Amino acid sequence: MALTISATNLSEIAQPGYCPRCFWVRQKSRRLPYQSFPGIFSSIDRYVKRMARHHFDSAGELPAWFPAVGEVEGMETVPTYRSFAATDPKTGVTLRGEPDEVLRLKGATYHIVDYKTARLTTNAESMFPRYVAQLNAYAYIGGRHAFSPVSGLSLIYFEPDTDVEADPSLAVRTQEEFLLGFTPKLKAVDVKPDSFIEELLLLASQILEPETPPEGNSGCKECQAVEELVEMTRLG
Numbered sequence: 001m002a003l004t005i006s007a008t009n010l011s012e013i014a015q016p017g018y019c020p021r022c023f024w025v026r027q028k029s030r031r032l033p034y035q036s037f038p039g040i041f042s043s044i045d046r047y048v049k050r051m052a053r054h055h056f057d058s059a060g061e062l063p064a065w066f067p068a069v070g071e072v073e074g075m076e077t078v079p080t081y082r083s084f085a086a087t088d089p090k091t092g093v094t095l096r097g098e099p100d101e102v103l104r105l106k107g108a109t110y111h112i113v114d115y116k117t118a119r120l121t122t123n124a125e126s127m128f129p130r131y132v133a134q135l136n137a138y139a140y141i142g143g144r145h146a147f148s149p150v151s152g153l154s155l156i157y158f159e160p161d162t163d164v165e166a167d168p169s170l171a172v173r174t175q176e177e178f179l180l181g182f183t184p185k186l187k188a189v190d191v192k193p194d195s196f197i198e199e200l201l202l203l204a205s206q207i208l209e210p211e212t213p214p215e216g217n218s219g220c221k222e223c224q225a226v227e228e229l230v231e232m233t234r235l236g
């Protein structure tokens with residue numbers, strides 16, 4: 001059966017030390033247990049998109065808080081993952097995704113943005129290989145749709161302003177009503193050649209083709225914990 005994979009899922013195998021077994025299980029399973037995700041992050045993402053779009057529609061430019069990405073002439077309508085897809089002819093794998101923002105720059109090139117509600121810490125940077133793959137997957141799809149050429153990619157981190165000691169004005173701001181602000185920080189991502197994504201698609205198809213899962217990472221205690229849980233409930 002033809003394989004379809006999301007940009008987010010593909011990015012998992014770009015992270016050093018990824019586990020092929022975890023990747024296989026995540027791709028094949030329709031319902032993984034214990035997968036609740038706090039809805040607040042989606043709300044913040046949606047809010048940022050609406051505010052940026054609202055400002056652009058009314059003022060003809062991005063808001064002052066939006067980090068500089070070049071001379072923006074337009075905000076494209078971002079397709080949903082159902083239609084934003086491309087099939088790699090070599091592997092037959094279809095890649096799909098839904099970028100947060102596609103900006104049209106002067107000179108008719110495109111800049112793709114992904115928002116992250118998180119602090120840009122060293123720990124966050126350790127996830128960078130994954131995000132490089134995710135954004136380049138969007139660029140790969142964009143290059144086969146109307147968004148070509150893609151000239152730039154950015155991660156924009158929204159860091160919550162909570163350090164009242166360093167910035168006492170935060171306390172003043174919150175005297176009348178409770179307000180939590182965020183500081184956007186841009187992290188540029190290199191646009192890679194198509195072969196970067198095609199190699200990941202080939203690796204994904206090699207891992208996912210077999211009917212049985214590959215071995216997990218040696219030394220990971222979680223698989224053992226899962227087996228113990230299964231055994232425990234079977235006996236019960």
Ligand code: SF4
Nearest residue numbers: 019022216220222223
């Ligand atoms: S070895 Fe660890 S990382 Fe791999 S499948 Fe098992 S739990 Fe997941």
